[in-house]
Amino acid sequence: QVQLVESGGGLVQAGGSLRLSCAASGRTFSAYTIGWFRQAPGLEREFVALISWSGRSTQYADSAKGRFTASRDNAKNTAYLQMNSLKPEDTAAYYCGAGRPRATVLSALPGDYVYWGQGTQVTVSS
Numbered sequence: 212q213v214q215l216v217e218s219g220g221g222l223v224q225a226g227g228s229l230r231l232s233c234a235a236s237g238r239t240f241s242a243y244t245i246g247w248f249r250q251a252p253g254l255e256r257e258f259v260a261l262i263s264w265s266g267r268s269t270q271y272a273d274s275a276k277g278r279f280t281a282s283r284d285n286a287k288n289t290a291y292l293q294m295n296s297l298k299p300e301d302t303a304a305y306y307c308g309a310g311r312p313r314a315t316v317l318s319a320l321p322g323d324y325v326y327w328g329q330g331t332q333v334t335v336s337s
Contacts, residue, residue, distance in 0.1 A: 212237075212326065213235055213236065213237055213239065213240065213243065213309045213325075213326045214235065214236040214237070214326070215233055215234070215235050215236075215307050215308070215309060215326055215327060215328035216233070216234045216235075216328050216329065217231060217232065217233050217305060217306060217307050217328040217329065217330055217331040218231070218232045218234070218331055219231040219232045219331060220304075220305060220331030220332045220333045220334075221332075221333070221334070222334045222335075222336065223297055223333075223334070223335055223336070224335070224336050224337075225297060225298055225299055225335055225336065225337050226296060226297065227297050227335070228293070228294060228295045228296075228297065229294045229297065229333060230291055230292070230293050230294070231247070231291065231292040231294065231305055231307075231331060231333075232289055232290070232291055233245060233247075233289065233290040233291070233292075233307030233328060234288060234289050235288045235289070235290075235309065236288070237288070239312065240285060240288040240309075241264060241285035242264050242312040242313050243264055243309040243310055243311075243312055243314075243326075244261055244262070244263050244264055244309070244310035244311075244314050244317060244318075245261065245262050245281070245283060245290040245307055245308070245309060245310070246258065246259075246260070246261040246307065246308045246309075246310060246318075246319070246321075246324050247259040247260045247261065247279075247281060247292045247305060247306070247307055247308075248305070248306045248307075248308060248321055248324075249301075249303035249304065249305045249306070249333075250303055250304050250306065250330075251302065251303040251304075256306070256321045257272070257303075258272050258319040258320075258321070259271070259272050259274075259275050259279065259292070259305070260272065260275055260279055260280075260281040260292060261281065261310075261317060261318075261319065262281040262282065262283050262290060263314075263317060264312075264313060264314070266282070266283050266285070268317060269281050270317055270319065272319070274300075274301075278294065278295050278296045278297075279292060279293065279294050279295070280292070280293040280295075281293075290307060292305070292307075294333070297333075297335045298335060299335045299336065299337045300335075301333060301335050302333060302334050302335050303332075303333060304330040304331070304332050304333075305330060305331050305332075305333050306327055306328055306329075306330045307327070307328045308321070308324030308325075308326060308327045308328075309324060309325055309326040309327075310323055310324050310325065311323065311325060
């Protein structure tokens with residue numbers, strides 16, 4: 212199994228930046244697609260970004276494209292989500308998820324992610 216721990220959330224003003232980290236346990240981190248999702252109170256979990264196991268492919272929600280950048284450092288067992296130009300509507304709990312190992316098809320569906328972190332809160336004030 213893979214254990215994931217998110218960190219880096221906080222309270223920022225609109226237009227500010229945060230870098231979220233997703234630290235994973237185990238030696239198999241590099242085999243998993245890492246997805247980033249967010250969930251506001253009372254709402255469904257929403258896709259934000261993903262990065263393939265190799266780091267060669269990324270995918271972003273329309274709301275994140277051009278502002279957020281997913282990256283990973285497999286040697287450090289850590290994935291990152293750089294969030295720039297934050298908006299109040301970005302306020303949510305952010306989660307990283309690990310998809311099925313060595314997936315050949317990237318998925319933005321929460322149900323295709325097997326392991327999840329506990330979440331880190333991002334709050335953007337206007």
